[in-house]
Amino acid sequence: MPDRVLEQYAPRPAGPRLSELRELVRGTIAGHADTWDTEGVIPVEVLRELGRTGVLCAQVDSAYGGLGATSLENGEFTAFVGGLCSSTRSVMTSQGMAAWAIRRLGDRRQRREQLPALAQGKLAAVAMSEPWAGSDLAAMRTELRPEGDTVVIHGRKCWTTAAVSSDLLVVFGRYQGGGAAVLVPTRAPGVRLRPVPAPVGCRAAGHAHIDLDGVRVPAADILGGGGPSISLLVTAALSYGRFSVAWGCVGILRACLAAAAGHAVTREQFGVTINRHQLVARHLAELYVAEQAATRSCEHASRCWDDNSPEVVAATVLAKYTSARHAAAGAATAMQILASAGADDHGVVARAFRDAKLMEIIEGSNEICQLLLAEHAISNTERDTVEGPTS
Incomplete structure (x- = not known):
């Protein structure tokens, strides 16, 4: 592929510390993504190596030993990793969600004990979805029952990303009439992980179903003491997850655009390179527009996040849906441009074709995002009706 094509669609710089780590991460991932995808696993020592650099949860504050990246810096880095390997990016999303949940919901002791560990190699996953509670979080059945100075956990979780390699689970469930999240070691008695055998996409991300049968942990490991509604609790983690997935999709688009453009300027048909054929050129234009639209929506969401804007929730949902x-x-367009060159189930476009479809489902399906955005649109209309439109 010509260097000028790769450079044209190269990811933008992240923050100074993340930029320093980019080549280390590239060297760790590049050349291995297809093997990991085929074998269905990222070696845990690779994840620990990445974890020790802090990149798996780069927004952890420097006071806790993290990189202290802004949302925008972390977003661009997430796109960079997503362009290399969506499975690795999925682990980043999981780790970041766990760290964000502890930061938002945990007390001072829990933050002090857990965040430095997560920023330095301890691996974590968020156990949220259930067989009977996917989009409908209010239907969650996992029960956290207090018994003296402990809490006993009974329930089932499904499609928990990165659970296979994790040391720690952040488990959401019902607790004393409300909801709570609790820290559960994956090796605690009563925890059983059942790896998802053949996921369509992000095959190496370590998805697992989890059985929690009488798991007993200290009551002090309930994040922040529990109490709020399940929906309110889950929103804290989901917002980070949606933001991370959205930026990961930017990485998918950049990788597909680079691969498709590189193929189009070297592949000849009917005496010219195929980028000279107008229908192929249209495909390339659509890919470019898609990457730009996704990037801009993610940049807006990150700026809302960094500025503590009241619009951050809606902006994050919009970014996730758009991206x-x-x-x-x-990814489908890139596959069309590569044609038979992309039909082998290896390579960045083939992986993107499978991985990207899952992005329309996880952390809020397209349909759930549409409902949330419709509610936001109605809320804005009602506010403008009462207050008058803003200039």
Whole structure:
């Protein structure tokens, strides 16, 4: 592939510390993504190596030993990793969600004990979805029952990303009439992980179903003491997850655009390179527009996050919805441009074709995002009706 094509669609710089780590991460991942995808696993020593650099949860504050990246810096780095390997990016999303949940929901002691460990190699996953509670979080059945100075956990979780390699689970469930999240070691008695055998996409991300049968942990490991509604609790973790997935989709689009453009300027048909054929050129234009639209929506969401804007929730949902839709369509477009060259189930476009579809489902399906955005639109209309439109 010509260097000028790769450079044109190269990811933008992240923060200074993350930029320093980029080549280390590239060297760790590049050349291995297809093997990991085929074998269905990222070696745990690779994840620990990445974890020790802090990149798996780069927004952990420097006071806790983290990189202290802004949302925008971490987002661009997430896109960089997503362009190399969506399975690794999925582990980043899981680790970041766990760290964010502890930061938002945990007390001072829990933050002091857990965040430095997560920023330095301890691996974590968030156990949220259940067989009977996917989008409908209010239907969650996992029970956290207090018994003296302990809490006993009974329930089932499904499709928990990175659970296979994790040391720690952040488990959400019902607790004393409300909801709570509790820290559960994956090796605690009563925890049983059942790896998902053949996921369609992000095959190496370590997805697992989890059985929690009478798991007993200290009551002090309930994050922040528990109490709020399950929906309110889960929103804290989901917002980070949606933000991370959205930026990961930007990475998918950039990788697909680089691969498709590189193929188009070297592949000849009917005496010219195929980028000279107008229908192929249209495909490339659509891919470029998709990457730009996804990038801009993610940048807006990150700026809202960094500025503590009241619009951050809606902006994050918008970014996730926009980026996931474009990634799924863009990967299909790249596959069309590569044609038989992309039909082998290896390589960045083939992986993107499978991985991107899952992005339209996880952390809020396209349909759930549409409902949330419709509610936001109605809320804005009602506010403008009462207050008058803003200039």
